[in-house]
Amino acid sequence: MTPISIFWFRRDLRLTDNAALYHALNGDYPVLPLFIFDQNILEKLPKDDARVTFIYQTVEALKKQLRQQGSDLLVKYGAPEKVWPEILKEYHVKEVYANHDYEPYARERDDNMAEFLTSEEIVFKTYKDQVIFEKDEILKADKTPYTVFTPFYKQWHAKLNDFYIKAYPTKKYFKNLLQTRHLPSPGLKEMGFEKSKLDFPKINYKNKLDDYAKERDFPALDGTTHVGLHLRFGTLSIRKAVKDALEAKSNVWLSELAWREFYMTIIWHFPYAAFDSFKKQYDKIKWRNNEDEFKAWREGNTGYPIVDAGMRQLNQTGWMHNRVRMIVGSFLSKHLLIDWRWGEAYFAEKLLDYEMASNVGGWQWAAGSGNDAAPYFRVFNPELQTKRFDPKLEYIKKWVPEFGTKNYAQPIVEHSFARERVLKVFKEALSD
Structure with missing residues (x-):
């Protein structure tokens, strides 16, 4: 068997300006690119998860580009710890290249992979990308x-x-890709997923x-x-x-x-901050965690139009405007006294652009428990936020068409009462 290197795609689904791919192509062996649909992650997701569709479509596009170079993308479905021993039976792998990832699961996965590959006398090289x-x-x-x-x-x-x-000039070295026949890959249905109906934004920001x-x-x-x-x-x-x-x-x-x-x-x-309050004393807060109120928040029926507009935008499109993310986050944790982790988990399920570090950071900022010098008594007033950022109510009317009619929900809680309640609860927890 020909000795080869493998470049392992993860959160870097592009052939241009890719650090580890560049280093792999400049290494000693022909490079076979690999993508693993990670079962450890996928089995926790709903069957119509739009991100899986996005990844699948992107992986298919990468395969097409690689085939134009006489190469291909090896695509596997399974837990990485089970997939890798199978790959080593199929190929004579000398080196594996990948880019760094910083989330707790990814770090554990990569530590385990480094240990396994080293035990098989395979060099595992990783880079910042x-x-x-x-x-x-x-x-x-x-x-x-x-x-x-x-x-x-x-x-x-x-x-x-x-x-x-x-930029890393990867294109210059495409001649070092492993020349191979077309490789099969699993379909969405085979992995238990359906094609999402959501639209994905194009890269068009200049x-x-x-x-x-x-x-x-x-x-x-x-x-x-x-x-x-x-x-x-x-x-x-x-x-x-x-x-x-x-x-x-x-x-x-x-x-x-x-x-x-x-x-x-x-x-x-501070990997603990992915799951617990960055400021540890905030874990003493006595959250109300009312299930009915959480349901009203999730569905956009709180009677606070800017909050409801944001939640409906999220539910229908997989995206929410960043200013509104702050407002709905503050409302859940401060007005309703529901644990920020409940909101973070809901965003994790719904957001196309979900990224653990930023999402957790944003939610902890809203709850006051995160990396922020602002005191806990900052409580967004949804009405003032509306006057300031949606003065003509255009955003609200787009997402809450029944706003202003008798069919619209009554406010779930009164603002000044909610503000006093949260200040009291936070003060008690933080003065211990």
Whole structure:
């Protein structure tokens, strides 16, 4: 058998500007690209999960591109720990290349894979790809990680230069791909999934950058970039996104890209924060966790139109405007006193652009338990948020057509009562 290298696609589903793929193609052996539909992740998802459709379609497109180079993509379905021993029976693998991932499950998976591959005398090489700076690259003077965004961003921005955003010239080395016959791959149905009916946003953000700072907070406008899904699965390179932000002088969008990296740094250094409050005293809060109120929130029937509009947008499209994400998050954790983890899990199920670090970070920010200098008594007033960000009620009327009629739900809780209640409950928990 011919000795080969394998490049393992995960959250980096593109052939251009891909760090580990570049290094693999510059290695000593022909490169066979691999993608594993990970059963450990898939078995927890609903059968019509739109993200699985997106990944499937992207993987099919990669196969097509690789076949044009006389190569192909090896696609497997199963748990990685079971799939890899099968691959080693089929191929004489000398090296495996992959890009870093920072979430708790991915870290455990990669540690186990490194151990297994080393035991088989196979070299496992991994690289930074989905962020500009990772792990220990941005630290305070005392070598501890930043836990507040603004000082983190100052250093992130100061360190940024052309070296970090230079694209990896993978195309130059496609001749080093393994030349192979067409390889079969499992279909969606075979894996137990149905094709989703949701639409996926295209990568088309450059025309948004000039007005991004002015328009991004208004949910009735199409003023955001919709690249979350593409950054999540790596169909867009973070280096390209940052380069475009710098060229357009869109400092606000640049800082949004840095927020994503800040939250990934937090989850790397404080993995407990994926499941528990970053500020540990917040785990003492006595949540009400009323099931009926949670159902009303999920379905967009709280009687607070900006909240309901956001939840209906999420349920129908798999996306919610970022300003509204903050409002619905604050409403669930503060007005209804429902544990932020309930909301985080619901977003994890519904959001096309779900990314654990950013989602957990955003929810903990809304609940007050996360990386934020703001005090716990910040409680968004949905009415004031509406006046400020949807003054003509265009967003609300689009998603809540019965708003203003007798068919619209009565408010589930009165704002000033809810505010007083949450302040009392939080104060009790935090003064222990």
